Amino acid sequence: MDLTTTYLGLKLKNPLVPASSTLTESVDNVKKMEDSGASAVVMYSLFEEQINRETEEIDNFLSYGADLSAEALSYFPEPETYKNLKAEEYLSHLTKLKQAVDIPVIGSLNGVSAGGWLDYARKIETAGADALELNIYYIPTSPELTSYNLEKMYLDNLLTVKKQLSIPVSVKLSPYFSAFANMAKKLDDTGADGLVLFNRFYQPDIDLEALEVKPNLELSSPAEQRLSLRWLAILRPIVKASLAATTGIHSAEGVLKAIMAGADVTMFVSALIRNGIGHLSTVLTDLTKWMEEHEYESIEQMKGSMSYKSVADPAAYERANYMKVLHSIK
Numbered sequence: 001m002d003l004t005t006t007y008l009g010l011k012l013k014n015p016l017v018p019a020s021s022t023l024t025e026s027v028d029n030v031k032k033m034e035d036s037g038a039s040a041v042v043m044y045s046l047f048e049e050q051i052n053r054e055t056e057e058i059d060n061f062l063s064y065g066a067d068l069s070a071e072a073l074s075y076f077p078e079p080e081t082y083k084n085l086k087a088e089e090y091l092s093h094l095t096k097l098k099q100a101v102d103i104p105v106i107g108s109l110n111g112v113s114a115g116g117w118l119d120y121a122r123k124i125e126t127a128g129a130d131a132l133e134l135n136i137y138y139i140p141t142s143p144e145l146t147s148y149n150l151e152k153m154y155l156d157n158l159l160t161v162k163k164q165l166s167i168p169v170s171v172k173l174s175p176y177f178s179a180f181a182n183m184a185k186k187l188d189d190t191g192a193d194g195l196v197l198f199n200r201f202y203q204p205d206i207d208l209e210a211l212e213v214k215p216n217l218e219l220s221s222p223a224e225q226r227l228s229l230r231w232l233a234i235l236r237p238i239v240k241a242s243l244a245a246t247t248g249i250h251s252a253e254g255v256l257k258a259i260m261a262g263a264d265v266t267m268f269v270s271a272l273i274r275n276g277i278g279h280l281s282t283v284l285t286d287l288t289k290w291m292e293e294h295e296y297e298s299i300e301q302m303k304g305s306m307s308y309k310s311v312a313d314p315a316a317y318e319r320a321n322y323m324k325v326l327h328s329i330k
Contacts, residue, residue: 048111170194224248236262252286
């Protein structure tokens, strides 16, 4: 049974990769991930706000669009609420992880504006990262910001990072683009080595007693995987970049669906928080068992077998699916 796959040019022993989360702040946790079967790991994010904390750049970032919406700033957390390590400590922690495990360690940069934070991409490479995940977490609230300028911001940030690095770079995306397939192709053409589908934006809630907007965090459910399945299947024949599936993957079943749709790797967070890091071992065992029972010899054999170009009815990924779902309700 050959479970190997290639992601960002890295040959991995299987498609199970813990996604970026605070679980990776502990060296022991990452060692447990490796022992439980993880083939690589994405570190928790180093935020733009942390890097720019003591400069005026953070003020510019937080006030972007503030002249258009007086309430806009209230949706951003104060810098002191971040629990991640400081920028230099992040680099030190990355080096410790590389010394502690044999699997690839992927760094993560989270931000949006053009600025000095992108220079940390080179520092992350120097600290030993095998690849970098560029997490451009941005909600365009300004009515003056056009889709063209928004897309250009993503592409410019990617180009800035790619010029600095020799290690591969993936871009973690949200699905909220008016023409997502076109945006993915542009990122591919600009040099993205991988695309991660999808970033899970945390939606704010309202405290009715305090009359305040408050942060809200809920772990993902398997139903949330369906969005990425559709776009994995559509993008697989279109882009050269590696594809990673994240959000809603909790079991071997979720892994199999993502690989068949076209993913090269699958990324976990909620499942590990809910079930413990050792859950990776369970998923790996169940994955192998299913492949044996269904006479699959390798991950590569099933990869993309249910993509847009491979299924008998490609329209199932488009509007026909909408019609069938509605008619299925009796």
